Amino acid sequence: MPAPRDTATVVQAARLYHEDGLSQTEVARVLGLSRSNVSRILAQAKERGIVEITITDPDAPPVRDxxxxxxxxxxxxxxxxxxxxxxxxxxxxxxxxxxxxxxxxxxxxxxxxxxxxxxxxxxxxxxxxxxxxxxxxxxxxxxxxxxxxxxxxxxxxxxxxxxxxxxxxxxxxxxxxxxxxxxxxxxxxxxxxxxxxxxxxxxxxxxxxxxxxxxxxxxxxxxxxxxxxxxxxxxxxxxxxxxxxxxxxxxxxxxxxxxxxxxxxxxxxxxxxxxxxxxxxxxxxxxxxxxxxxxxxxxxxxxxxxxxxxxxxxxxxx
Incomplete structure (x- = not known):
């Protein structure tokens, strides 16, 4: 298993991919990494809780408190x-x-x-x-x-x-x-x-x-x-x-x-x-x-x- 990347790199890759909408190939080019490395870094971002994905169903009834x-x-x-x-x-x-x-x-x-x-x-x-x-x-x-x-x-x-x-x-x-x-x-x-x-x-x-x-x-x-x-x-x-x-x-x-x-x-x-x-x-x-x-x-x-x-x-x- 590859060693985890430093947090700064993981956050930067996550922002480029999830917020800026770059493809993994484009992220790799910006960071000077291979596409496969970027794929693993993005996976680490989820595993380490840096990236959280929320799915919202707009047709679901509102949840009451x-x-x-x-x-x-x-x-x-x-x-x-x-x-x-x-x-x-x-x-x-x-x-x-x-x-x-x-x-x-x-x-x-x-x-x-x-x-x-x-x-x-x-x-x-x-x-x-x-x-x-x-x-x-x-x-x-x-x-x-x-x-x-x-x-x-x-x-x-x-x-x-x-x-x-x-x-x-x-x-x-x-x-x-x-x-x-x-x-x-x-x-x-x-x-x-x-x-x-x-x-x-x-x-x-x-x-x-x-x-x-x-x-x-x-x-x-x-x-x-x-x-x-x-x-x-x-x-x-x-x-x-x-x-x-x-x-x-x-x-x-x-x-x-x-x-x-x-x-x-x-x-x-x-x-x-x-x-x-x-x-x-x-x-x-x-x-x-x-x-x-x-x-x-x-x-x-x-x-x-x-x-x-x-x-x-x-x-x-x-």
Whole structure:
């Protein structure tokens, strides 16, 4: 048996082959070795644990961490907490597939479903397997529209796609989610068509929502769309927003923020969410921990679906 190579050579050969995509012949040329030597070095890299190969089946169901889920449920008095594993770059996909499976399981017994928007909710709806329900549930928006936040890659709205996959007809809200003034919001809420849809959305049996974390992803765009003055931005900053649901912000203690943000949103409120029988929230990525923690403390959620890294970060901050 040939003597093992020094670690530096093994690592260099492994990087050239596995990371840079060189063939064994090309690696041999770079290192001034024979191809057979390179083959043996790469075998040593596996034997010595320098190279580890992981095979991921994208069609396999997400693996649940029940211990973490139970810890989250107990800490925040949730009905259910689903925590799933996901490899690098796969956390959102794993969370979305788990939430889609949960929604499909719940759907046959529901008469009405409400949905918000955002990347996490988009992913859940994209993974939802079609099922034709009879009678079909009402499918309602929990919040007004906001360009790409409520559209799938196909360009169709989250609301329409969700309804189609449940064999239902969507009941749209023809109004923007975010307004530039409290006066504009008040004017639109006097419209019967808008007021009636939001009132019905507040009465759904299940709500599917995403969770934002201040400063990340779509959350900054919500504040930008409000066209806040410098004085108003200072007020919001003093309120210390941590997370958001349906365009509405909470601080780290779970207290909903007041004006100027609260009166520029067309959406169900936190008290209304709290009265819905089941609010299912989805989020992925440990960086969202402050936002998720604030929303959990609001008491508006009943069920949550997270990846393991985010779940651990939330528990560590609780």
């Amino acid at each position: 029940d211990a973490l889920g139970e810890a989250l449920a107990a800490r925040f008095a949730l009905t259910e907490a689903v925590v799933v594993t996901g490899g690098r770059g796969q956390a959102l996909d794993s969370v979305a597939r788990a939430a889609a499976a949960l929604l499909r399981e719940r759907a046959p017994s529901l008469r009405s479903i409400g949905v918000s928007w955002g990347q996490s909710v988009q992913s859940v709806v994209a993974h939802l397997e079609p099922v034709r329900l009879r009678p079909a549930p009402r499918v309602l928006p929990l919040v007004g529209g906001m360009s790409d936040l409520d559209q799938l890659d196909s360009g169709d709205s989250v609301l329409r796609v969700l309804a189609a996959r449940l064999g239902a007809r969507p009941e749209p809200l023809f109004a923007p989610a975010i307004l530039e003034s409290a006066a504009a919001s008040s004017t639109l809420l006097r419209e019967t068509s808008i007021r009636s849809v939001l009132a019905a959305a507040a009465e759904v049996e299940l709500a599917l929502v995403g969770i934002g974390s201040t400063g990340l992803h779509s959350s900054p765009r919500l504040l930008e769309a409000m066209a806040l003055t410098a004085e108003e931005r200072a007020i919001v900053h003093a309120q210390r927003p941590a997370g958001d649901v349906c365009g509405r912000f909470v601080d780290l203690d779970g207290t909903p923020l007041g004006p100027p943000t609260a009166d520029r949103v067309l959406a169900v409120s936190f008290p209304q969410l709290a009265r819905i029988p089941e609010v299912v929230a989805v989020a992925a990525g440990a960086e969202k921990a402050p936002g998720v923690l604030g929303v959990l403390r609001s008491g508006a959620l009943d069920t949550i679906v997270l990846d393991v890294h985010l779940a651990r970060a939330v528990l560590a901050g609780a």
